Amino acid sequence: xxxxxxxxxGVVQPGRSLRLSCAASGFSFSNYAMHWVRQTPGKGLEWVAxxxxxxxxAYSADFVKGRFTISRDNPQNTVYLQVxxxxxxxxxxxxxxxDIAWKVLSGDLDVWGKGTTVTVSS
Amino acid sequence: xxxxxxxxSVSGSPGQSxxxxxxxxSSDVGSYKFVSWYQQRPARAPKLMIYEGSQRPSGxxxxxxxxKSGNTASLxxxxxxxxxxxxxxxxxxxxxxxxxxxTKVTVL
Numbered sequence: 001x002x003x004x005x006x007x008x009x010g011v012v013q014p015g016r017s018l019r020l021s022c023a024a025s026g027f028s029f030s031n032y033a034m035h036w037v038r039q040t041p042g043k044g045l046e047w048v049a050x051x052x053x054x055x056x057x058a059y060s061a062d063f064v065k066g067r068f069t070i071s072r073d074n075p076q077n078t079v080y081l082q083v084x085x086x087x088x089x090x091x092x093x094x095x096x097x098x099d100i101a102w103k104v105l106s107g108d109l110d111v112w113g114k115g116t117t118v119t120v121s122s
Numbered sequence: 123x124x125x126x127x128x129x130x131s132v133s134g135s136p137g138q139s140x141x142x143x144x145x146x147x148s149s150d151v152g153s154y155k156f157v158s159w160y161q162q163r164p165a166r167a168p169k170l171m172i173y174e175g176s177q178r179p180s181g182x183x184x185x186x187x188x189x190k191s192g193n194t195a196s197l198x199x200x201x202x203x204x205x206x207x208x209x210x211x212x213x214x215x216x217x218x219x220x221x222x223x224x225t226k227v228t229v230l
Contacts, residue, residue, distance in 0.1 A: 035219070037168075037219075037221075044209075044211065044221060044222075044224040045160070045162075045168065045211050045221040045224070046221065047213075047218065047219035047221060050218075059217065059218055060218070062218075095167060095168070097168075100170070105215075106173070106215065107156075107158070107213070107214070107215020107219045108156075108158045108170060108173035108174065108215075109158075109160075109168075109213075110173070110179055112167040112168055112169070113167065114167055
């Protein structure tokens with residue numbers, strides 16, 4: 001079935017880096033844009049970044065300020081989020097999600113993973 | 123600060139209809155053309171309920187409907203059921219996605 005599985009989260013010190021991964025299965029991965037969305041404990045959803053189906057375009061939220069980079073490996077059916085210079089406020093559950101549209105970017109997210117937790121603490 | 127404002131909570135009795143609003147507060151109102159809606163039950167990932175303002179994905183109950191008037195989008199849940207109790211978020215994409223502040227729906 002259609003599935004997204006995130007990994008790579010953990011407990012890290014402020015200023016360190018992590019690479020989050022999201023493995024896709026059950027659909028034609030290379031034909032869909034992919035997003036990362038995060039949710040801080042007890043708070044709402046916050047969009048982080050998106051990458052187009054072929055990796056040619058990527059956009060991120062203003063708060064990222066160049067610290068996060070989204071990328072994808074279509075032959076491996078995987079999307080990544082490199083998170084650098086981590087801060088306490090980056091502590092969150094990070095979800096990856098599929099854009100509903102075929103080969104275009106709509107911003108509507110129809111498939112979600114269960115998330116991977118990032119905790120930034122000294 | 124989100125550009126999409128929702129009421130913090132909405133409640134209703136089983137069988138009733140409720141409406142959740144999502145108001146664009148940004149000065150760039152014209153950029154937020156379509157709104158999608160997500161349901162998030164406790165400790166679960168969000169679930170797409172409405173996209174492109176009023177379209178339902180396959181498998182979503184027709185008790186859920188979306189509409190828009192001016193700079194306010196709305197999600198209506200008719201025939202409220204206990205399993206509808208959850209957090210609901212609106213979202214719009216305009217060069218980047220923006221989620222609303224979220225609304226907790228309580229079934230009395």
